[in-house]
Amino acid sequence: MRDNAFVIGKGVVGQSTMKALEIPYFFDLKEANINLEEGSKKQWCFICLPTPTDEKGGQEKSREAIKDYIKQIHSYGGSTIFVVRSTVLPGTCRGLAQETGAMVASNPEFLSDLTWEYDCLHPRIKVIGSDSPQAVRELKTYWQHIPSKIDIATDSVTAEMLKYAFNTFAVTKITFANQIFDACALVGADYSVIEKALHEHPWGSKHHFKVLDKGGRGAGGKCIPKDLKAFAKWSNLKFFQKVEEINTSYLNSSHKP
Numbered sequence: 001m002r003d004n005a006f007v008i009g010k011g012v013v014g015q016s017t018m019k020a021l022e023i024p025y026f027f028d029l030k031e032a033n034i035n036l037e038e039g040s041k042k043q044w045c046f047i048c049l050p051t052p053t054d055e056k057g058g059q060e061k062s063r064e065a066i067k068d069y070i071k072q073i074h075s076y077g078g079s080t081i082f083v084v085r086s087t088v089l090p091g092t093c094r095g096l097a098q099e100t101g102a103m104v105a106s107n108p109e110f111l112s113d114l115t116w117e118y119d120c121l122h123p124r125i126k127v128i129g130s131d132s133p134q135a136v137r138e139l140k141t142y143w144q145h146i147p148s149k150i151d152i153a154t155d156s157v158t159a160e161m162l163k164y165a166f167n168t169f170a171v172t173k174i175t176f177a178n179q180i181f182d183a184c185a186l187v188g189a190d191y192s193v194i195e196k197a198l199h200e201h202p203w204g205s206k207h208h209f210k211v212l213d214k215g216g217r218g219a220g221g222k223c224i225p226k227d228l229k230a231f232a233k234w235s236n237l238k239f240f241q242k243v244e245e246i247n248t249s250y251l252n253s254s255h256k257p
Helices: 012-021 060-074 092-100 133-142 156-187 191-200 224-235 238-254
Strands: 005-008 025-027 044-047 081-084 103-106 125-129 150-154
Touching: 005 012, 012 044, 044 060, 060 081, 060 092, 081 092, 081 133, 092 103, 092 156, 103 125, 103 133, 103 156, 125 133, 125 156, 133 150, 150 156, 156 191, 156 224, 156 238, 224 238
Parallel strands: 005 025, 005 044, 044 081, 081 103, 125 150
Antiparallel strands: none
16 A cells, blocks of 8 residues: 555546555545645645546646646645646646646556556556656656556656657547548448458557447547547647547547547
8 A cells, every 4th residue: 555645536547546556545526535735745646637628629727727736735835746647738747847846747547448447457558757857766666566568767748748649649540440441432342351451460550440439430438539639739730630620520420429
């Protein structure tokens, strides 16, 4: 049991963090077993809040919610290290550290909603990002009992960008698969043959080429669409804006959640 840490937010990310790191304490607006002043005496605060985007892809409200928690806890005078596990736009942790005077690190999660209990104990990748070498070293030690195939230690901005790279790559592959599927339909080509070849050849991918999923098309769920929308707006790059437009059209046409 890790008595020197607590979690803010008890959704899937919060629960997985508590499970993997054996953290007993949590604060959530619905329930809590520790208050924020008590939490300020802990060495670690893992922030696992949802980061919804507005209709235009803005993440300002989500960022402000995280900032408010950091400011309040930091104001009690402790030396807590804040670890953001939520998906936030590149530069967020660095900006929060500068604005609050607290030490803020990025430690993005890579979970599936359906398999999060397994994923948190058997991660394929662990990413630790901080502009403080001390925070990186200590956070690596904190996670060392959980093995993974890939371990990355870097700065906070790169860690945040890496999370978006994974999410946007996934939705790009799904969108590509849907477009190829539609092209096959135009001429009567067998998409299943193409999908199998893409799975088996190293130039392809073993994931994200399933066109029909959960009764609909496109990349749905709670995270991927809002992360793509936020990244497309933030980056202002036409490629991601177009992927977001096409994916949204598939989601809307098939009413996929």
